Amino acid sequence: MTTPLEAAGPGPAHGAEIETLVRVAGRIRDSIEKVIEGKTDVVDSTLTVLLAEGHLLIEDVPGVGKTQLAKALARSIDCSVRRIQFTPDLLPSDVTGVSIFNQNSREFEFRPGGIFANIVVGDEINRASPKTQSALLECMEEHQVTVDNATYQLESPFMVIATQNPIEMEGTYALPEAQRDRFMARVSIGYPPVGSEIAMLASHSAANPLDDLDPVTDAAEIRKLIGVVNQVYVADAVRRYTVALTAATRANNELALGASPRASLHLLRAAKAHAALHGREFVLPDDVRRLTGPVLAHRLLPSASAAMHGRSVTDILETIVSAVPVPQT
Secondary structure, X not given: OOOHHHHOOOOOOOHHHHHHHHHHHHHHHHHHOOOOOOOHHHHHHHHHHHHOOOOEEEEOOOOOOHHHHHHHHHHHOOOOEEEEEOOOOOOHHHHHEEEEEXXXXXXXXXXXXXXXXXXXXXXXXXXXXXXXHXXXXXXXXXXXXXXXXXXXXXXXXXXXXXXEOOOOOOOOOOOOHHHHOXXXXXXXXXXXXXXXXXXXXXXXXXXXHHHXXXXXXXXXXXXXXXXXXXXXXXXXXXXXXXXXXHHXXXXXXXXXXXXXXXXXXXXXXXXXXXXXXXOOOEOOXXXXXXXXXXXXXHHOEEXXXXXXXXXXXXXXXXHHHHHOOOOOO
């Protein structure tokens, strides 16, 4: 039976384009899962963020495959990947690049930094100083770098996958709110199921499966799929529902900091990618609802009272989401 939201009319994205997106995404998922086993939900979240033109924050303990996930994604889509190891002595110019004077030409030449790649892996981002962390702000938001009054565009697709260890906090700097707000989603990989870990021992002990990973698509096709996601139809009721969710976080007494308007935009863009990955040309309220945790939780700060009573951001967010009326279908 057709619901009112569906009857409102699909957007410019056509069924054939959505079918292509689902098919290509399936190939990418299968390719990544040759390296990261038993974590289909995390791989799907990564694909959602990629197609929504966002950035991903992975918060987890060492050794669960955070860097391998980023490298497997880059190799599967035949894109460039660079890894930046964030340390206390890392400089902003190491990230963005620097102008160097050429003695022969008597001119300054720009030497690109680690940010110039399609997939940028920022390992242990919270180990760098806030000054270095802030070097990513323009890159992530504007997809460009400004050095010495010259602006350099970053090639699409462009995605930052940053990791941080939530356990070892000595010598780390908490990400500032402005930095966290630029990450579309935060996920945790977690430990693999026992069966997957046993299979990993068999497949990874003899050779690195990354070495045998062949591209299943390319950057040009990813750019086309991003265009398809942008055309996914969103009804006014779904837009109002998205804003109602973020507005509720700002009015909640248990939160010292609610979600920003950028969070509303990220939530809707992620919902469009989620809908497309599930073969639909339109967004349902359920797409938005399912993504509230990954997209909103890392942007929120609990109040002192909530923290004293042991209320986590996840608990508070679940209460808020359950209280916001879902548009009638």
